[in-house]
Amino acid sequence: TMVPAHTACALLSLAPLLVLGVPPIWTQPEQVHLSYPGVPGSMLVTWTTFNKTESMVEYGLLGSRLFDMSTKGDVALFVDSGVEKRKMFIHRVTLTGLKPAATYVYHCGSDVGWSDMFSFTALNDSSSFSPRFAFYGDLGNENPQSLARLQKETQLGMYDVILHIGELPDNARIGDVFMTQIQSIAAYVELNFLSAIFGCTESLWYSWNLGSAHIISLSTEVYFYLEFGLELLFNQYEWLKKDLEEANKPENRAVRPWIITMGHRPMYCSDDDQDDCTKFHSYVRLGRNDTKPPAPGLEDLFYRCGVDLELWAHEHTYERLWPVYGDKVCNGSKDQPYVNPKAPVHIITGSAGCREKTDRFNPNPKEWSAFRSTDYGYTRMQLVNATHLYLEQVSDDQYGKVIDSIWVVKERHGFSAWS
Structure with a gap:
């Protein structure tokens, strides 16, 4: 199983909020990325948060109704090995049954915080595919x-x-x-x-x-x-x-x-x-x-x-x-x-x-x-x-x-x- 590398949650984009004394949104998904788990018709979506939340991806085919499908996944605590020993949560959701070469629109997170909307094209599993x-x-x-x-x-x-x-x-x-x-x-x-x-x-x-x-x-x-x-x-x-x-x-x-x-x-x-x-x-x-x-x-x-x-x-x-x-x-x-x-x-x-x-x-x-x-x-x-x-x-x-x-x-x- 392929798992993407070391992830954590960035605060830099929240700097203006910190200056104003407004606490950052600890439930907001950060560092969204895709990886291929090696099984045809699948895609792994990974992101991080600072608070523990649900792990959900809502998605749908491009051109159809937005987010008409959803899949839940797992969340795991990650503790920084450095001096600060910061805690963060890594979310992983595997989408399955994807149509080869079809384009999907998705966002990830939970009802306490969603990512931006992104899109991806499911990998073609044919051996004649020219990636x-x-x-x-x-x-x-x-x-x-x-x-x-x-x-x-x-x-x-x-x-x-x-x-x-x-x-x-x-x-x-x-x-x-x-x-x-x-x-x-x-x-x-x-x-x-x-x-x-x-x-x-x-x-x-x-x-x-x-x-x-x-x-x-x-x-x-x-x-x-x-x-x-x-x-x-x-x-x-x-x-x-x-x-x-x-x-x-x-x-x-x-x-x-x-x-x-x-x-x-x-x-x-x-x-x-x-x-x-x-x-x-x-x-x-x-x-x-x-x-x-x-x-x-x-x-x-x-x-x-x-x-x-x-x-x-x-x-x-x-x-x-x-x-x-x-x-x-x-x-x-x-x-x-x-x-x-x-x-x-x-x-x-x-x-x-x-x-x-x-x-x-x-x-x-x-x-x-x-x-x-x-x-x-x-x-x-x-x-x-x-x-x-x-x-x-x-x-x-x-x-x-x-x-x-x-x-x-x-x-x-x-x-x-x-x-």
Whole structure:
């Protein structure tokens, strides 16, 4: 089950009321966002309040009578792990029986406070569906440079899904502001969160199907925060192994030929900040030998299971790699490197906007580095069909210009495609 990340309730919009001495509305829904629970015909609506209230979504088909359907859900107490130990309530309501590709209008809350009115389009559960994605990482609340462009494009209906590949704030008040900022995206289109911080999600790893793809979200933090328990690392590895084995069964791979992973910290990168991915012996890629027992890395597993595309963030840059395995380029051919590539394709997109500004690159990258940019921006993707996938990078610094694009073409998927 996929559960969106760490949420809390923002007070900034209530500042004028506080100044006047009028108490804020503790029952007012904040930080509304959508996510896909992985079951066809469903959508999960999540929001927060500071007081405990009912959890209700009223909704209806666009063009029909408003709010002629309603669904109740659950509310859970969340206590901020910071110094303030603030309490807030997280509401979750799962809508079911939605018509594929139909547009719904909804609001959420209770009779003591309702959200604004939003709309969404239910996901098409057909394997021939060609979903359009935007994805990015490290969108900071202090410098969310790409946010305005993403807001507009989302509300124009350009995307079916948005993937947030970490990094989410670990401070509750900062998290409040961040979640409020992205409501203008997340309340209109399904937003998958990948948290880079422990404790923000009830599930640190999960998978789901969309169109011709099986998409896997994983935690790279299990390789770095061993104080939370080494068993997390091994549990995830075993889960990944079973999930990939299931996805590779001939009957499943025939329907969902593309396997795409999303994780926060990359296996490879050419930044000069001495992060894990800048080292040959990357923990994420090769595992750790300083644990008992030694911890396995992910590169061999993903290669054996024929993962097609690996999406990463963390580095505050954009970098596209040639198909790579074992630190070596494995292009399909000299002239068409992404046509029938001989290894997974890696994309790093961590420059949506961050307080620390974009990173610097190593002036002498390894041969697997194909294209690099320090512009703020984000990535678009379309799963066109079972054989063709399109990717492009948008520069916000250059007013939405597409600065990089590739087609990945695969006539075969799975481990046999590498030979």
